[in-house]
Amino acid sequence: MLTLQLLILAGGVSVELPTEAEATGTMITLGEIAEVTSADPAALAAVNGVELGYMPAPGYSRTLQRWKIERAVALAAPDVEVTWAGEKACRVYPAVEMIRATDLYETARVAVAGLFEGEEVTIKASGTINDVSVPRGAVKAELRADLTHDKRRPGNWSIPVRVLVDGTPYHTAWIGLDVELYQELPVLLESAPKGTKLNSAMFALRRVRVADTSAQPLALSLLSDAVAVRAIPAGHVVTERDVERPLAVNANAPVWIEIVHGHIRASVLGNALQSGRIGDLVTVRVEATGKEIQATVTGRDQVTRELNKAR
Secondary structure, eight states, rough: HHHHHHHHTTTEEEEEEEEEEESSEEEEEEEHSSOOOOOOOEHHHHHTOOOOOOOOTTOOOEEEHHHHHHHHHHHHOOTTTTEEEESSEEEEEOOEEEEEEHHHHHHHHHHGGGGTTTSSEEEOOOOOOOEEEEEOOSSEEEEEEEOOOOOOOEEEEEEEEEEEEEEEEEEEEEEEEEEEEEEEEESSSSSSOOBBBOOGGEEEEEEEOOOOOSBOOOOOTTTTTTOOOOOOOOOOOOBBGEEEEOOOTTTTTTEEEEETTTTTTEEEEESSSSSSSSSSSSEEEEEOOOOEEEEEEEETTEEEEESSSOO
């Protein structure tokens, strides 16, 4: 004992290896599994911080032989004199943090809901979500949903939720979600055979579930005078695929240009330089000045330019 005390006072380090130990983080360090003492703070820090390899997964253990630990210390801190005591091997178990299935689901749900901000959506879990055990780190594990390759859409989602231990990705849980999107859209009240010329009286605004966003539903203002290119059943939300919309403005034809600035409205005569349907953005020339501007087609031979909107 006297010899060990003299060694410590002289700047050496004493390491006592236990039969088994519990450690945190994703990497095992000597200071977590052994009793390390020294009067020299620098030597103590150097030996404590020697890395001994990966942390076993929760439910498993690793047996570290002392001769391998001695070799690792000699390589990492060659100028430190170390005295060894204790066991010839140490079995290391990971300290465990349990990640609840509800937290994994909520992380995925919040991330997806953020894509639909301001819209009515219902998000439910699809399939089973299990709790996940990870090594306990110095701080609480971080959960991070990865949406970098996903776009806003209803339907089935599979969201990777990363579990980070001390800032390092340790596990990825795939969370299945079913996303339902609801919007108030014009719905056809009665079936319309192919060739039917549609008008606004044939529709009513209703809350409907949107199953497909690849085909854009048409607003009520865009449905007047549209012609069905296929038979459309009652209750259907009409999209661009269902109809042929006639041109409301023809290139090189005169148009009325409505200029809107706040509550002030004025109309001037002009000429269309492009053809367009209701809702399209076209270029027109003001007859009085010859100036070319962009305006939105709002009716037959009529366009509107709002001055408070940059174009």
